[in-house]
Amino acid sequence: MTFRSDKFGDHIKGWKPDRLIPTVLDAVDRKYDYVFVATKVVPEVMTTEKILAPLLNKSYTEKWGQPIYVLLQNGMGVEEGIYTATKAVESEVGRGAAHDPRGSLHAPTRIVSACVYYMSNLIAPDIVQYVEDNMGLVVGIFRPGQYTTTHNSPEEAAILDELKDILESGGTSTTIVPEIQxxxxxxxxxxxxxxxxxxxxxxxxxxxxxxxxxxxxxxxxxxxxxxxxxxxxxxxxxxxxxxxxxxxxxxxxxxxxxxxxxxxxxxxxxxxxxxxxxxxxxxxxxxxxxxxxxxxxxxxxxxxxxxxxxxxxxxxxxxxxxxxxxxxxxxxxxxxxxxxxxxxxxxxxxxxxxx
Known part of the structure; x- marks a missing residue:
């Protein structure tokens, strides 16, 4: 793929992914700290938790634990299904705060939700053009049914800060907020x-x-x-x-x-x-x-x-x-x-x- 952008120009040419696989099932051969989900959400056809089912099962969780899921998806309520599935599988294997230091948050922390502000067009089969002026990501912890939180806990902040470092090291403007909904x-x-x-x-x-x-x-x-x-x-x-x-x-x-x-x-x-x-x-x-x-x-x-x-x-x-x-x-x-x-x-x- 070749990317053309206001920020980077045309120099990102011939980019290839590190690994390209046909299904999520083929990806469960290793541990992940973060899993980014960049899909449209059409639950009438396929839910996010069904797409990620190979990661959301007992055998994978017992071996590797659950990653942090970063949802780059439009719309409201996109987090509910995967949140429920994550909590269910962790409960099944008995893995939570006692086994994973990132599971010790006061609120659910396996799900990071995001607002994606990028304007792009596919101008050829392998060329993507996008505008980056004033564009970026806004990220925050998903907390079901909670809409008035004003501060991230120290544990939540640690996850979001690490994520921000990863994204900004690649040039992505990232804003952390205490309440994402x-x-x-x-x-x-x-x-x-x-x-x-x-x-x-x-x-x-x-x-x-x-x-x-x-x-x-x-x-x-x-x-x-x-x-x-x-x-x-x-x-x-x-x-x-x-x-x-x-x-x-x-x-x-x-x-x-x-x-x-x-x-x-x-x-x-x-x-x-x-x-x-x-x-x-x-x-x-x-x-x-x-x-x-x-x-x-x-x-x-x-x-x-x-x-x-x-x-x-x-x-x-x-x-x-x-x-x-x-x-x-x-x-x-x-x-x-x-x-x-x-x-x-x-x-x-x-x-x-x-x-």
Missing amino acids: RRKLEKNMLNLAFATVATLSNLPVTSIFRPPPEPQGMQYQSYVYPVTASLIAEYTIPNIKAVFMETIAVGRALGFPDSEEGIPSNNATKFLELVRTSHLDPNNNHSPSMLLDMRNGRPLEIEVIVGEVVRMARRVGVDVPRIEMLYGILLLVQNQILGKLAAAKSLEGSTSMII
Whole structure:
């Protein structure tokens, strides 16, 4: 692979992984301190704990112990399944604080969750281009059901500091936070509002904000035609902002304060302006990955990006009618994608039998 970036230029050429293996089962021949999980989360197809099942069993844990899992995944609630599986296997083998010094934390520490802020495009089969200005990772310990922790314990800090050293030695900007769920919900706001609307309209976000091209300037396709531009400004954009406000209300009910340490209420206006500005650029060809998945007939990450926010809202008694509507319609899209994939798989099996 060749990587092109604002930070490193084109000099990362011909990179190859140290080891490339077809399945996780082939990886369980050694001990790991950290396991990074960089996947989309589509539990209707495959859960994270099922992907990692060869690591989450008694024989592996008895021999090597459990690693720290670092989840580089979008959405909310992505940690629950692997957390439960990790605790179950450690309980089965009787290995915890008494056997592993990293198991002595007051809160669950096997799971580090992260917000990944990187913009990238695959511009050729073996060339990745990405923007690194103001990009990086935000990492924190996953604590189920705890949303108001303000400080990492010394044991937690030791894990996160070691992880930060590893990442920053390779040039990755890394920020440690004491409570990761508020950061994940804040990041999820952008996908929740814009990826969903782009997917359901089958249009990129530039169709909401970008003005028509100048006759003598750069020509591009997706933009706001003047004929109904005023209606988009009156109805579409305010509803997107309302999705932000519904999400912030959920965060507030979870105990996230209206401050930079929590989720500020002015994020609704700030995020809207941030996205608007970035999508005015004539060179902007970015499409949300959810839209690309839909166009390519791939399953969507709707459960962790949208569905989990609906369920969180119900648990804390907050009405989110716009988010529920987005979720309800996306469920239809997902249902058809999954049905077509199942039919294709069944047909493939039947064809093989005939041959």
